[in-house]
Amino acid sequence: MSLTASLDASTVTVTPGEETTLPLQILNSGRTVEEYHFEVVGTCAAWSAMEPAVLSLYPGDSGTVSLVMRPPREATVLAGESTFGIRVMPTGDRSDTVVPEGRVTVLPFTETTAELVPRGSNGSRSGRHQFAVDNRGNTPVTVRLGAQPGTEQARVVFAASELRIEPGHAEFAKLRVRPAKRMWRGTPVTHAFQVFAAPQPPEGEEAPAPVLVDGSYQQDPILPRWLPRALLTAALLLLVLVGLWYALLRPAVKSAAREAVTPEAVRSAAAADKSKAPEEGEPGGAGSGGGDSAGAGTGGGSASPTPSPGPSASGGSGGGGDAASGAPTSAQARVQDAVGGGPNTGTALQVPAGHTFQLTDIVVQNPQGDAGTVTVTAGEDTRVLSLGLENFRDSDYHFVTPILVPAGGKVTMTIDCRRVGKPVGAPAPSRCSSSMFLGGTMRTDSAG
Known part of the structure; x- marks a missing residue:
C-alpha cells in the first residue's frame, strides 16, 4: 500500500452554530505522483467538508488536509455522540483507498418559543386559551408553566403544570382565566396577564430565561345590556x-x-x-x-x-x-x-x-x-x-x-x-x- 492517512485526534466535540477543524495527515509512499480525493461519511457528512478537497503529492511527500465541521444550530442536529469516516481515494489506483475513522460529539443546546392562542378572550364566567410551546433545541426539554396576573381580579389556571417536548416538536397546554368576582351587569372589564414557559436545564447547567407571553381576558356582564330594555318593553306592552x-x-x-x-x-x-x-x-x-x-x-x-x-x-x-x-x-x-x-x-x-x-x-x-x-x-x-x-x-x-x-x-x-x-x-x-x-x-x- 502506497497511501497512509491518519487523524490528529480520534474524537472531536462540536458546538451547534460554531465551526470546528480536525487535521488529517496524508503520506504518499509510492513511486509516482498521486492525486487524492476526500469524502466524509457518517451523520456529520451533511454539515462537514474537507479543505482542500483535492491534494497532490510527490513520492515520499506528505501533506495535511482539514476536516471542517459546521453543525447548524437547529433541532435536526441532535445532541450526542456518533462515528464518522473520511474516505481517501487515490486517482491512479482506486483499490488503494483508505478510510480513517473518528467520533464526534454534538453538544446540546436549549431554545424554546411560546405563543398564546388566542391572544385575547372574553366571557362572563371565564376565558379559554391554549399555550403552545415549541422546542427548537437539539435535546428533549421539560418546561414548567406558570402565570403572572397583571391584577388580583383574575386568576390563570393551567390544565398541566409541566410539558415534556421532543426536539423539533411543539406541545399545547390548555388554560382558563377566571375572574375573582362575578359581574351581573355593567361595562365589560379587561384583565391583562402573563404566562411563561421556564425550561428546566440539565444538571450543572445554568437555567435559561423563561419565555413570557402577554394575554388579556375581557370579563362580560352575566346579564346582557339589552335585558332591562326588553323587560321594560314587555311590561309596557302588557299594560297596553x-x-x-x-x-x-x-x-x-x-x-x-x-x-x-x-x-x-x-x-x-x-x-x-x-x-x-x-x-x-x-x-x-x-x-x-x-x-x-x-x-x-x-x-x-x-x-x-x-x-x-x-x-x-x-x-x-x-x-x-x-x-x-x-x-x-x-x-x-x-x-x-x-x-x-x-x-x-x-x-x-x-x-x-x-x-x-x-x-x-x-x-x-x-x-x-x-x-x-x-x-x-x-x-x-x-x-x-x-x-x-x-x-x-x-x-x-x-x-x-x-x-x-x-x-x-x-x-x-x-x-x-x-x-x-x-x-x-x-x-x-x-x-x-x-x-x-x-x-x-x-x-x-x-x-x-
Whole structure:
C-alpha cells in the first residue's frame, strides 16, 4: 500500500452554530505522483467538508488536509455522540483507498418559543386559551408553566403544570382565566396577564430565561345590556293590552251579551201574555199586566218579590167583586232537574171541587243562576209564563185581570235544565233548582 492517512485526534466535540477543524495527515509512499480525493461519511457528512478537497503529492511527500465541521444550530442536529469516516481515494489506483475513522460529539443546546392562542378572550364566567410551546433545541426539554396576573381580579389556571417536548416538536397546554368576582351587569372589564414557559436545564447547567407571553381576558356582564330594555318593553306592552281589554273588548262583550239575552226574554214574555188573553175572553186583561211585569222583571231582576196586592187593590177591574168575595190563597213549589234528564214538573196548587182560583201574582226565583227554561201553566195546559233561567234570578208578575183556574185545575212549574249554575261562596250543586210563589183568591162557585 502506497497511501497512509491518519487523524490528529480520534474524537472531536462540536458546538451547534460554531465551526470546528480536525487535521488529517496524508503520506504518499509510492513511486509516482498521486492525486487524492476526500469524502466524509457518517451523520456529520451533511454539515462537514474537507479543505482542500483535492491534494497532490510527490513520492515520499506528505501533506495535511482539514476536516471542517459546521453543525447548524437547529433541532435536526441532535445532541450526542456518533462515528464518522473520511474516505481517501487515490486517482491512479482506486483499490488503494483508505478510510480513517473518528467520533464526534454534538453538544446540546436549549431554545424554546411560546405563543398564546388566542391572544385575547372574553366571557362572563371565564376565558379559554391554549399555550403552545415549541422546542427548537437539539435535546428533549421539560418546561414548567406558570402565570403572572397583571391584577388580583383574575386568576390563570393551567390544565398541566409541566410539558415534556421532543426536539423539533411543539406541545399545547390548555388554560382558563377566571375572574375573582362575578359581574351581573355593567361595562365589560379587561384583565391583562402573563404566562411563561421556564425550561428546566440539565444538571450543572445554568437555567435559561423563561419565555413570557402577554394575554388579556375581557370579563362580560352575566346579564346582557339589552335585558332591562326588553323587560321594560314587555311590561309596557302588557299594560297596553290590559288597557285595550278594559277600554274596548270588555264593553263590547257585555253589550253583545245584553243584546243576545234581552230581546229573547221580551219576546217570550209577550208570547205568554198573548196566549192567555183569548182563553180568558177579556182583551187587554192579563196579557197587558203580565207583559208590563215581565219587562220589569227581566230588565233589572228585582232583589225580592214585590208584595202582592190585597183584595181591595184589584177591585177596580171587571172581576173585582168576585175576587173580593173569595178567600186569599197562596202556594209555592220548588222543582229540581238534572242536566240531560228531560224536563221535571212540580205542582204548586190544585183547585178543589166547587171552587175557582183567581191567580193574580206569581214570583219565580233562580237562586243558583242556572241555565235552561222554566214554564208556568194553569188549568188545562194554559201556558202562563215561559222564561229562560239565565235571564233572571228573581222575577215577579202581577195581573190586573186575574187568571181563572177552574175546579180540578193545577198550577204547575216545569224546568228543563241545560246547565247548572255556580253560586258564589257555596259548593257547586249537581242539579238545577228553581222555586215559584203564587197568590190569588179562592172563590166558591154558586150552586145555580
